[in-house]
Amino acid sequence: MFNLDSIVRKNIKDLKPYSSARDEYSGEAQVWIDANENPFDTGVNRYPDPHQYDLKKMVGSIKGVSPSCLFIGNGSDEIIDLLFRMVCQPGTSNAIVLPPTYGMYAVAAQINDVEVRKVFLTSSFEVDVSAVLRAIDANTRLIFICSPNNPTGTLVQSSTIEQIATSFGGIVVVDEAYADFVQQGGGAVELLARNPNIYVLQTLSKAWGLAGARIGIGVASPEIQRYMAKIKAPYNISSLNQQVAINSLEDMxxxxxxxxxxxxxxxxxxxxxxxxxxxxxxxxxxxxxxxxxxxxxxxxxxxxxxxxxxxxxxxxxxxxxxxxxxxxxxxxxxxxxxxxxxxxxxx
Ligand SMILES: Cc1ncc(COP(=O)(O)O)c(C=O)c1O
Missing domain, CATH: 3.90.1150.10 (Aspartate Aminotransferase, domain 1)
Known part of the structure; x- marks a missing residue:
């Protein structure tokens, strides 16, 4: 049912991404005169690694996933916006959110001119699966499930997430910003192998205490992440922030x-x-x-x-x-x- 190429916007599929001379060079160079940087060392006179190679390696080993399944964003908020840009056609597509929930899904939808369909949680803060499935139509591209949910603090069962993912041809975004505070129960990363249309969002802003460094983490199939890498700004994570994140992740x-x-x-x-x-x-x-x-x-x-x-x-x-x-x-x-x-x- 899920076919990534059929939902990625045509302009994104056709896009020739920005490429730097450094992207096209592998080896040990002595002199870098390709990017109009200032040659005198300030600690940050060079552009950062656009692929965040070291950071992804570290995150991957902690989360038990391959770096090719990872995307690093300028906070998860950037990743949310990029997901809209990847699969939502402005003026045509719609996205489903489950209020009360994190407000940025609807804001990012509006910025991208995407209709927001609200399917409210039940009064006991549970996902109303049949109402979610009824809200889906041919133009639905994203469903946002926040678990644990902000502001209710409730965890969504993996079986509920999977039930929605298997009945949907778009991407189910599972926002696990607070996953490290969960008392019991595995997260949605475990569901990825069976459900290629799940996109898990995590962040170093909460449990890792790095809200000021803006490091969001996306975990998904390498196919989805290749599109995400294509549309992001080349140097979306500063070298200072990459380093701060690496230093923190070393202190388990x-x-x-x-x-x-x-x-x-x-x-x-x-x-x-x-x-x-x-x-x-x-x-x-x-x-x-x-x-x-x-x-x-x-x-x-x-x-x-x-x-x-x-x-x-x-x-x-x-x-x-x-x-x-x-x-x-x-x-x-x-x-x-x-x-x-x-x-x-x-x-
Ligand atoms: C559910 C949820 N997702 C994402 C974020 C934002 O995360 P980041 O700091 O990585 O942009 C928040 C912040 O409060 C949040 O509550």
Whole structure:
């Protein structure tokens, strides 16, 4: 059912990508006078590796995938945009999103003049598979499934993802930005061998603590990634950011320690918040945040703000009436949050 060449835009298939002299040269050169760079060393006077060879090798060994299955983006946000550019015809194609979810899918769709079809999650934040399948038509190119989902924190079962992927001729994008905080259960990378139309998005912005470096990771078949490489800007990841990412990925111990601490703190916050009388529900979360429903959300939000705490008001989203999304902070930050909410209880 899935045929990549039949959904990639014709102009992308026909595109002759930008090619530098360095792309066309393999070997050990002494003198580089091909790219109009400044010859004097500043640490960054040379253009970065456009293929991010070393970084991909490292990511590949950590994720257990071949570098040919990887794409590195300037954050996953860049990858989301490139997926639209690859398969969506502006003015004709449509994409399905499952709100409440990450807002950038719809924004990227609108930037690319692509219709957004919303299939809301059920009131218990589950994917309504039959409604998703009903929303697909001949012009549907992308379906975005966020797991764990932002802002609900819920994990989507692999069987649900596979059920959608096998019934769809376009690409199912599984956004796993928060995958490293999942308590139990494998991710969608395991599904790739059986489902060539799944595109897994991960990022170093969350568990790896590199939001400022903008390193998004796409995992998919080499066929899809070849098209992605064709349409990206040649030097989309700076050499500084490639190096920062490599340095961080070398510190697996530090990574594990921080993720464990965040997960412990998530549990502490979950328990403490659940006991507050101003709180209606603390939803279970497989991410580094909690969605919390308050009795009087506007009052609580203002109280937090007055005490220097910025959280994310999600009360305008479907099924999220009264909800604030709270990111798990450092132990001290979490203690301060609880103190401030305790003060509110007493007001
Ligand atoms: C679900 C989801 N995907 C992607 C991103 C953005 O990731 P990146 O920093 O890699 O662009 C976010 C950021 O909040 C997110 O919540």
């Amino acid at each position: 111990e530090g990574f594990k320690m921080k993720v464990e601490l965040i997960m412990e703190e998530r549990e502490r916050l979950q328990k403490a918040l659940s006991s507050f009388s101003c709180v209606v529900t603390v939803y279970p979360s497989d991410a580094n945040f909690l969605l919390v429903k308050f009795k009087k959300v506007e009052e609580v939000f203002l109280h937090l703000k007055q005490n220097g705490i910025v959280a994310r008001d999600r009360s305008g989203e479907k099924w999220c009436d009264g909800c604030v999304r709270i990111t798990v902070g450092t132990p001290d930050e979490n203690t301060y949050l609880l103190e401030v909410l305790n003060m509110y209880k007493k007001l």
